[in-house]
Amino acid sequence: MDIRTLTIKEFGKSLKNKKFSAEEVVDVYIKNAREDEVTRPFITLCDASAREEARRVDEYVNKGADIHPLAGVPLAIKDNILIEGVRTTAGSKILDSYVGSYDATVVKKIKEAHGIILGKTNLDEFAMGSSNENSAFFSTKNPHDPTRVPGGSSGGSAAAVAGNFALGSLGSDTGGSIREPASFCGVVGLKPTYGSVSRFGLIALASSLDQIGPFGKTVEDAAIIFDAIKGHDAHDATSKRGEYAPASLYDEDRVKTRTLGIPKEYFEEKMDKDVAREVEGAIDVFRKKGFSIKEISLPHTKYAVSVYYVIMTAEASSNLARFDGVRYGRNSEKNTLWDIYKETRGRGFGDEVKRRVLLGTFVLSSGYYDAYYLKAQKVRKLIADDFENAFSENGGGVDAILAPVVPTKAFKVGEKISDPIAMYLSDIFTIPANFAGLPAVSLPVKKYPLGGELPVGFQIIGKPFHEKDIMNLGMWYERETEGKK
Ligand code: GLN
16 A cells, blocks of 8 residues: 555545554655655655654554544645744745744644644745745745646645645645645645634735635545634634534535536636636536536626735735844844845845835835725725625526636746746636635646646635535535546
């Protein structure tokens, strides 16, 4: 049995049946990560704490105790999520030597479930990017083809799962950073409803858009992780109260009654022919099995990227103001406050971060605020209203939306790095769900073995807090296409 290719469910069964010990598993994964010189998903490995936790899990298993589905499961965490005592860089030189002083709520929950955190994964600096090439350290490569990007910004977390460096992982999604790399790497990535997973301990990019979410090899795996990390948290004022059904619980009868919407605007955008064909093929699977499918209109989609680069940069410029060399950031030998700022921010931030801080400061400055920031907020509302209309009884009346994730497959390393606009356009289909705060999952159209064809994902977008619907639809699709019942 290859421990590295199991699903979380299969893993749990084998662990309980003592086919292997959690400690053996950690050894296999750590050795593998250390030997790898190609994909490089990790910035930091947590060997010692991973082994310690594994020994604890083995004790529970030996005692025959009831264990959580994530117990002993080797997981990877994006390096913009804090773990107490572990280096947390956000992919930036400015936080090169920063060590987390507390556990993010999601980390606390994973630790309570006795999941094993193997390490921290690479990302574009402060989660700004779509290719991982904006990491200040090195760029992670796509396990399907190392000449290609894994996507971003959670490229390390997606590549970790796709390349069998972890069974599951966490990323963050502000404008597509979970779903785009999931699509490029052929894994499942869920951006949960805004407010369903605590952002406490996530280094913020744009706080009104950021959400932490899981990656898995299957929809069920991603749902198991989501169920473990979701829930209200007093430390995050935007997190919502209320319990809702576990997303990993499959309910075939309910799935079959869902009405699905296809947004026509998403198919009018320029898309690679191969991508369009594969996504349409996925939609056909639902159509052929009798799902009710309707064409819907999300007419303001075309403004999403422009509006995103106003709102996200405005929020990023204010969130990143704290990295000033005084409390956070590199130490400076300079004496005046201005010189300290200039040195730390000038040397510590990369080009993309500087570009966004400048843009964000500009759109918020007096005289421009109304013309850019306020206007963008109004258009954001129109984009969110498009979805509300599609979901409402008097409008489209659909329960979920099927759509492409990215207009292309994974592109070549270096292909878009000198053309920020081309890079920004990768997010056209993912940003709208962030604006509307909706849950959206990217799942592969089919199984893509490593070394074969490049993967393509498609997206299922749901109503707020209806993760169960979209994950169940995803599970239905996997069962249908893989012949598993
Ligand atoms: N690629 C987008 C960006 O560069 C999305 C980032 C994200 O979701 N963190 O901003």
